[in-house]
Amino acid sequence: MQVIKVSKSLKSQRLKIGLIKLKYSIMKDYLKSWKQLQMKATTKYVLKGASLTILSAAFALFGLVVASTQNLVAGAFIVIGSSVFWGYACLLSGIVELRQKRSSS
């Protein structure tokens, strides 16, 4: 009886391990398909730039609301801090130009 029990538990363990392996393989395939779905470089950069500008505008809005309702100085500081994203969007345009020059030449 004991031997049968052991074999049953072994079987169930193997089944479990097999299920986990199957799950991981499905996940891996999914991730691979995501990686293969590479966007065009220009659309990627445009999306990045647009999201950066929207982020910076959103934080500026937050700062303006804080400055007019809660505290003036804190709001001004938040507005200043929001310009990180705008500054990086400006830099990104320069970086993209350089990369395009390099790829075309």
Place this chain on the structure above:
Amino acid sequence: MSSFWNRRAKAKKKLFIIDKIAYSFLYIFSISIFYLLWDAYIRQDVWIIGIYAAFYLLFLIPFFLVVRDIHNNYGDFEQGGIAEGTALLEGIHFLCADPMCPRCGGWYIGLGLSFAITIVFKDYMVSILRNYSYSQYYVIVLGVILFLLSTPIHGSLTFLKKFRQKTFENKRLKMILGLVSGLSLTLIVTGILMLTQ
């Protein structure tokens, strides 16, 4: 490609000025957020504490992504031997506040103007809009539409989208568009204030 996690070891070798500027922006932002959190804690507004904490997280994640991106680009340029790229990242164009700059547009000047207008004329504008019984939703929607129309033309997106034509290379037009997009923020803020008051 330099990874993000061994950034400190590499940063010891070469400290970017751009890195320092970005981190100083982070410190300024976090000082003000911590002050606001403390203020909300004293007034025991639990919801407002949550909102501030969410905004802080929303700032932190893209900030570290930006810093990682800068380092990755720098590493790429260094490996490829592009002197222009490394010079661009080592310079201080990040802090460019030139209203006529073709790349950055008039965003900063528009933002400053809208900040001043919202601080000074806030109550005046709200009372005028109330007198003429304009709904706050109209104001918010109008502001968002103005922002979406003006921002892609004056900022960095012109360079990214490659619709650089002669009209869009005009510096004065870009500055005016920057002012418009800054003033659209004022409209949105007055709409939000009308909602809250």
